[in-house]
Amino acid sequence: MVSQWTRRQRVRRRPRQQPHSCSDASRADTSDPTIVSVVNAASYTDGPISPGEMVTIFGTGIGPAKPAYATMDPATGKLATTIGGVQVLFSGVPAPMIYASSTQVSAVAPYEMASFANPSVRIVYAGETSTADQVTLAATALGLFAQNASGGGWAPY
Numbered sequence: 107m108v109s110q111w112t113r114r115q116r117v118r119r120r121p122r123q124q125p126h127s128c129s130d131a132s133r134a135d136t137s138d139p140t141i142v143s144v145v146n147a148a149s150y151t152d153g154p155i156s157p158g159e160m161v162t163i164f165g166t167g168i169g170p171a172k173p174a175y176a177t178m179d180p181a182t183g184k185l186a187t188t189i190g191g192v193q194v195l196f197s198g199v200p201a202p203m204i205y206a207s208s209t210q211v212s213a214v215a216p217y218e219m220a221s222f223a224n225p226s227v228r229i230v231y232a233g234e235t236s237t238a239d240q241v242t243l244a245a246t247a248l249g250l251f252a253q254n255a256s257g258g259g260w261a262p263y
Contacts, residue, residue: 139168139229139236147204147212148249155225156247157217162210163194168229168236169206176204185214193230196241197222219243 145152147160155161174190185202187193192206194213201213211229219225226238 137167138234139165139231141165141168141227141229141236141239144227144239144241146247146249148251151249154242154244154247155215155219156244157215157220159215159247159249160204160212161215162212163227163229164210165229165236166209167231167234168192168211169208169231171208173205173207174203191232195228195230197225 141163142165143152144155144161144163147162150162169192170190172190174192177186177189178184179186185204187200187202189203190206192203192211194201194203194211196216196219199216199218201216204212204214206212220243222243224240225243226240228238229236
């Protein structure tokens with residue numbers, strides 16, 4: 107049997123974690139933001155992205171621990187392009203933001219991305235930028251919000 111003193115020694119001998127240089131106390135993850143997938147926000151299906159489409163991006167370290175929600179930019183009267191310290195860039199063009207958390211971000215694909223042949227998506231959070239995720243461009247992309255959030259079934263009315 108291991109005595110309590112031995113257990114305490116083990117705890118004391120653990121290497122100290124290096125503090126992260128980020129000054130944002132609400133940061134959920136200390137690693138660089140990583141995009142796992144970009145999907146249609148209504149159906150969660152993977153596929154081509156259309157300008158004006160609502161998209162959801164899943165990943166790690168992509169936003170704050172406490173979720174942030176859409177706000178209006180008082181200067182323009184449009185959705186803000188940064189919420190909770192998170193910004194989504196489609197080939198460098200900031201996207202209007204809907205929601206941001208540590209593992210999920212939702213935004214509206216900007217109409218300006220229609221001029222790019224091979225658009226990319228990046229997330230900027232707390233001064234860190236994710237690697238680019240290449241997406242395929244489509245003229246339109248259908249997605250219906252369903253009552254059960256599965257992308258199928260009855261749509262709310």
